[in-house]
Amino acid sequence: MNIAIILAGGVGSRMKTIDRPKQYIEVKGRPIINYCLRTFQRHKEVDEIYIVADVSWQDYITDWIKKDKITKFCGFAPAGKSRQHSIYNGLIACEQSAGEEAVVIIHDAARPFVTEEIIDECIAGAKEMDGAMPVITVKDTVYCSKDGKSIASLLERSQLFAGQAPESFRYGKYRRIHDAATDEELANTRGSSEIAYKNGMEIRLFPGAEKNFKITTMEDLTNFEAELNKEGV
């Protein structure tokens, strides 16, 4: 059983000129969230899809799910007060289907260019180990500083990786970590794999793709439209 959980709870506060969260902006005939939904729908090994979204947007999403025939959609979970709280809500929403060994694949609605190959790697990695995550190399020269004023140490750039989504996990282990975590721990978690790693889960890293970026700014949106034009969508 492989279950996709799509995180669409964000409010998109970085794009103030837009009247709605970024994942609901309609580009080339469909909202951004539907691009990744179609990929998960098409993937042969994905069995069910859950969406974490604010209640006020659920009717809108439901309309679009019907229009795009996302037949694997099984239900909503309410948005949480942090990304990790939203993930927890998604884990609870799918608990009827997800057994101990099920794989959950957690994705951002605002990453439209996830590929079937990335989803393949997520599923395979979570089956071999406890989870998997696409990563890209860090382009900046990164310095470590305890006070932001003087350099404490240099970091070897070839050993630094930035996490993308989707991240996959074995349901049972990952769920129990969330059940045991304090509210504060969830609120302070920055990456879904971070909390897994800290609690002893083994996470396989694999190469992601620059194109699998998250739409955050107006420039990202322009970039996304340009890519679609290039592909003749």
Add this chain to the structure above:
Amino acid sequence: MNIAIILAGGVGSRMKTIDRPKQYIEVKGRPIINYCLRTFQRHKEVDEIYIVADVSWQDYITDWIKKDKITKFCGFAPAGKSRQHSIYNGLIACEQSAGEEAVVIIHDAARPFVTEEIIDECIAGAKEMDGAMPVITVKDTVYCSKDGKSIASLLERSQLFAGQAPESFRYGKYRRIHDAATDEELANTRGSSEIAYKNGMEIRLFPGAEKNFKITTMEDLTNFEAELNKEGV
């Protein structure tokens, strides 16, 4: 004595649709390199400006320096085979003016939005310590991995900083590090402050600005033009 060294040796290979290195693309009536040149020209504490550039572009730059009245310009240095080699060439080019305690401020031609305040901090930091560098926080969740396949450790994001330019250094100490460095050491250096820090110079970090980005991709260029439009340039 405060000397600006502007690095314009890059060939802009990431933007293949453009017929020239990015720093020479003309936007709103002047090449990108001239935006930072005008800021260094205007800054009251900057005495001289040197430019590291491929010989084939030096006539072009000379024309634009005249048009924009960059009267502090004192000479060219040839582009090196790596960024750090270019810096070394710049350090050699200004050796007649630069005494032991002079401050060199090393900037990228493709960062048009450097501000006078950032230059202030560079000069003050190099006078108090051995050098200074603007940094911004790292937005990604960064994982450390030795093999790119499994997580070796997590990094505390609040302690991670990405270096920007300009970086400033006391001339004497910084020059001697380059005189002593092997060709390979220069070629493998990723940040101008990295080689300084590794050789015992104390570098002051201070907050840079998102807007002080480096134009690398077509999207960065679009972004730059949008910013100029916003400012009514």
